[in-house]
Amino acid sequence: MAKKTAMDCVKLARDPKRPHLKDFIKYLCSDFEELHGDRLANDDRGLIGGFATIGKEKLLILGHHKGATVEENMEANFGMANPDGYRKAMRLAKLAEKFHLPIVTFVDTPGAYPGREAEERGQAEAIAKSLEFFALLKTPVVVVITGEGGSGGALAIAVGDKVLMMENAVYSVISPEGCAGILWRDGTKAPEAAAALKITAPDLKKLGAIDEIVKEPAGGAQKDHKAACAAVKTAVLKALEELKKLDLDELLEKRYDKLRALGNFYK
Amino acid sequence: MSWFVAKSEKPKIPPAKALWAICPKCKSHFEKAAWKKNNAICPKCNYHGRLSARERIAQVADEGTFAEVFRAVSYSDHLAFHDATGPYKAKVEATIAKSGETESVVMGTCEIGGHPAMLGVMDFAFMGGSLGTGTGERIARACEQAIRERRPLVLFSASGGARMHEGILSLMQMAKTSAAIGYLKEAGLPYISVLTDPTTGGVSASYAMLGDINITEPKALIGFAGRRVIENTIHQKLPADFQSAEYLEKHGFIDKIVERKDLKAFIAKMLNYWGF
Secondary structure (H helix, E strand, O other): OOOOOHHHHHHHHHOOOOOOHHHHHHHHEEEEEEEOOOOOOOOOOOEEEEEEEEOOEEEEEEEEOOOOOHHHHHHOHHHOOOHHHHHHHHHHHHHHHHOOOOEEEEEEEOOOOOOHHHHHOOHHHHHHHHHHHHHHOOOOEEEEEEEEEEHHHHHOOOOOOEEEEEOOOEEEOOOHHHHHHHHHOOHHHHHHHHHHHOOEHHHHHHHOOOOEEEOOOOOOHHHOHHHHHHHHHHHHHHHHHHHHOOOHHHHHHHHHHHHHHOOOOOO | OHHHOOOOOOOOOOOHHHHEEEOOOOOOEEEHHHHHHOOOEOOOOOOEOOOOHHHHHHHHOOOOOOEEEOOOOOOOOOOOOEEOOEEHHHHHHHHHHHHOOOOOEEEEEEEEOOEEEEEEEEOOOOHHHOEOHHHHHHHHHHHHHHHHHOOOEEEEEEEOOEOHHHHHHHHHHHHHHHHHHHHHHHOOOOEEEEEEEEEOHHHHOOHHHOOOEEEEOOOOEEOOOOHHHHHHHHOOOOOOOOOEHHHHHHOOOOOEEOOHHHHHHHHHHHHHHOOO
16 A cells, blocks of 8 residues: 555544544543533533543543534534633633643644634634643643644644644644645645645654654544544553653643743754 | 837836835825835824834834844744745745844844833744744743843734744744743733734734733734635625724723834833833
C-alpha cells in the first residue's frame, strides 16, 4: 500500500464512524456524570464535561461532542463549540482544581463555531481566556487529540501537561481547505496544503507540538472502537501516573517551560 | 503597412489607489498627503486607519525613551513552507527588506507620559501582522522582562491571525503568549491591550483579548471568524457594524473606544490610577 498522505489522515480523522467522545466515555470510564451550563448564558452541546472514573482515577472529562445522530450533530454544531462551551469547560475545570482532581480533555473539532451569536458572546475572548486559564490551572491536565484538532477551537482545551494524539488524528492552525483557499486561491488544493502544513501525528511529534502518539487498530480507529479506546485508556492512565509524581510547583513550571519552548528557535 | 492601422491606444489611467487615499470604511477619496497629515484618520467618518509600528511608537512613547529589544528574534521557516505563489522564506525576506522590520511586532522599553512600560506594537504591513513563532517569542520574552523589571505591558495588536506558513507552531504561540501574560498578571503587573484595525483570528483569540483593560480606536475591525465565513455558515447577511469597535463595546468586550489623539494620555492615566 502506498504511504498514507496527510490528506488520507484528514479523511480518517473526519470519518463519522471514528470513535467520538461518547465512545471514549463508554469504553474508558466506569462511570460518568455530565454537568451542564456556563452559569452565564447557555449549555453548549458542542463541548461537554463531567466527572468520571477511569480505572481507579477520579477525574474531570472535557471534550468536544460531535454527536452520533443528525439531531445530535445539529444540536452540537458538529463539535464546533460556542463561547459558552469554553466558559463551561473553565467552570468545571475550576471545580476539578478545587477538589484536586486531574482533567482529561478529548479534542475533536473542525474549529470554534463561526456564528453571529458566537461573536457577540465573545468567541475570541472565551478562547483567549481558556488558553490563559489552562496554562495556570493548578491540577494535572492530560490532552488527547482524537480526531480533528481544528485551530483555536481545539487549542482552547488542548493546553496541558501531556498531549497525546491518536495515530490518524490531525491538528492544524487552519483547515487544509481554508489554507488552500487563501494561499493557493483554490480550495481543491487541500491535499497540497495538508502536506505543507505538517498536521499528522508523526510530524507534530517532531515539531514538539505533541508528546505521544497512540497507535490505532489496523486501518484506523473506526474499524475497532473497543481496541482504539483501550489503547487511549492505557496511554491516559500512564500519563496520569507520571503527572501524579510531580508536586504542583514542578507541574506548573514544566507546563510553562514546555509552552515556552514551542517554536523558540531563537537565541 | 502599419501607417494606416491606427493602434487603439487607450489613455492610461492610473489606478485610483495610486492617486488617492481611499477610506476603507466610507470609501471617500482624499489626497494622500491630506490623509497622512490627518494621522491616517478619515476626516469624513472618523475611521482610524492603520499606522506602521514606528509611527505608532512615535505617538505613544515619550520622545527619546524607546529602546528596542529582541530584534534578533525573527521568523522561522521550520516547515520549508511553499505554496502556489512560492516559498515562505522569499516572501518574508522581501517583507523584511521592504519594511526594515524583522517580525510583525516591534518590542521595546520606554516611558509613556513618564510611566515606565514595556511597549509592543504590531505592524499589519508585516505579513498581515500574522502571529509567527518570532512574534510569539518576542511577546513571551517581553512579559518575562516586564516581570523582572516591574514594568506594565502595553501591547498594540493589528493582525489577521496566526501565520499559517509556520504551521502548528504558529497556533502554539497563542498558548505561549497567553501563558506568559497570565504570569505577568499574577505578578501584579498591568497589561493594557490596544486592539487596532484589524485584530482578528488567533490574535484576538489570545493575547489581544486578555488585557486587564481592552481598548480600541473608532471603527476598528475586531473579531474571531471572518465575516464571509460566518455568512456562509449561517446563511444570513450580517449587520454593517458587525465586528466593529462600537459593536464590541456594545457587547461588553471593550472597555473604551479612545480617539488616537487621546490614546497616550489615556494609557498614562490608567497607569497612574494603578500606581505605576
